[in-house]
Amino acid sequence: MKKALILLLSVIVLILPLAACGGDAEGVTTVRVGTSNDYPPFCYLDDSGALTGYEVALLKAVDEKLPQYKFKYEVLEFKTILTSLDQGRIDLAAHQFGKNDEREEKYRFGTVGYYSAADYIVVNENTTGIESIDDLSGKKVSVAPASLWALLLEDYNKEHPDKAPIDILYFESTPEILVKNLQGGVIDATLLTESDLNLMNTFLGTKFRAVGEPLSNTETYHIYRKDATELQSAIDGALKELQESGELAALSKKAVDDFFAAAK
Amino acid sequence: MTFDLSFLGTALWTAAAKIPATLALAAVPLALGTLLGLPLALARFFRVPVLGKVIQGAVTLIKGIPVVLMLFVFYVVSADAFDPLMQSLGLSLTFRDFPKSLIALAALSIYAAAALCEVFRGALAAVPPGQFDAAAAAGLTRAQVLRRIVLPQALPVSLPMVSNITIALLKAAAMGSVVAVVDVMNAAVIAANANYRYLEAYVAAALIYWGLCFALEKAFGAGEKVLTRRVRRAA
């Protein structure tokens, strides 16, 4: 779903001129940050065409705490961000990356999660009787074929052989079809991140709602090359300070609110 | 991550269970597409007034649309129109319970009909005009000319292209995932959700597709040999 939204909202990728590598004159090191401009509210272009969003706002706050670094943004296509990190074209990947084994084997993750992407069961506005995963028993629920959510539902069915199984529909589809399915009652529920749900309600005029507790919480992290210990510990230190002062939470709320306020 | 051979086996097994689904998604559109495409090709070949032009336009239009887009359009249109239609027909069938694979079959059949229409038209054009004249002069009706003389010559000519279209349909079946149809490809991918071993899953799907395509090409090749042996053109 997330991938499909990115596709839907994607705009032409601007490739900024590559910055010169390495240290600057006054002992200030330039850190090249790889992100995209098509994943609101985390990174997108504002009305004046400037890169903005939570990723940028957060790193700006980090930058203020770290005089030895200055951040320079490379706008990339999502799929090429980690490859660019491999190739040394960027030093830091900031694009709501979650952890998985494959990534952890290849890259260094920051230790401070800076956003919590909550996944919810999502239903149409008037749907009642679905408050938790247990209520999905015997219902039609759509998920993308290749997704952790599909696995989550499959596992639930396996662990509850006594209950009517959740009828899993594997839809590799666009938001348009998801909207039709939910509004038309073709499916009873789907699983979405909170952010994707907000995007859909804002831009597609739907009145879907998240029900119950989050099914899972995916923390997102900055990603570095394996050898970038110094950069990682510096940024993590700053993030920790921001977290403790409550600024981090405020920044994420403001970034999300700003985006949706502007959208309306 | 190393390549996990044992999971490749698992994925092969899971995906192979969906071979019937993939074959059905190719065979049904092939059959319906032939039933529809052949009359359309005849209408075009004989330049039936108005209809011939309409078909030409429609074929161009359909061939210009990616199959996946056609699936989307079919799905969205049927999602809106299905329930009111059923209600007006007094039927209690709802879109919710309607098998979505039929939408994939319909979209793929239309695609097949357009492609086959072009193929059959080309094959008809490959029959020497004298064959039509000689059959007509012998007193055969238009239908007899087609059934007994022209089509037995045209169809073998079309077989290699029909084979190509069948293979294209086989692969297009994977796009059924946009309307929740689980075929070989999607079964393989779903199997990989548990352990992220998508590479093994893709390899498993590829192996199955290669096997199917190889078998199909052999079958069509054999059919072509049998049919053309009798109809070779005079030197």
Add this chain to the structure above:
Amino acid sequence: MPHEPILEVTGLRKSFGKTPVLTGIDLAVQPGETVALLGPSGSGKTTLLRCLNFLERADAGTLRIEEQRVDLRHAHSKQILALRRRTAMVFQNYDLFLNKTVLQNVTEGLIVARKVSKDEAIATARDVLSQVGLSTRLDARPHELSGGQQQRVGIARALAIKPAVLLFDEPTSALDPEKVQEILDVIRAVAQTGMTLLIVTHKMGFAYEVAHRVVFMEGGEIVEQGTPAQVFGAPKQERTRQFVSRFTEGKAPEYFI
């Protein structure tokens, strides 16, 4: 000849687009008569032949074969079918059914179009095939035969249905020169059986020798007709004289095969 004509065409006109090809043809053929249609390329003689069995649809005119009379422009498909079953055609390029054997080529029109029983059709086919000197290769496919053999089958296919009128469209012009004579011999033998033949040909000598009547066409109309002796020996029209002179003057031995 004392009989009522077996084929009679009047006022036949035909254009391809804006180009007139036939500009008003009146022609009658008597039963048992062999008529040769001569004329330069583009004179419309092949088109005339093809209009007679509706391989081309004429723009105007009427056609009667035996007792069936039709309007050439407005005939509907049933009439066309019935009329076609009174004629048979031998084609320049043989046009044997490529998906059928020699025997099936001959029986096809009998079994399918004329509802003759299979046994009867096969007996007839064997009969006409031996008549054209091809009784051995009944199961051969067209591509296995020489041009001469294919045209023998083409003639047998036409003979089998015992048409009121047998139409020949330049039956020897696609043949190797050494095969021409054998096909002309077959046609001559057919003419001698008393069948009615209408032959478009370039073979002046053959027309002179076999035809009862020669029809000379040019520019989409019949310029002159008469016995071979009249048309070749004493043409009345200047155009006819010019045309036949190319074959009669000096070159006679070559063309009068």
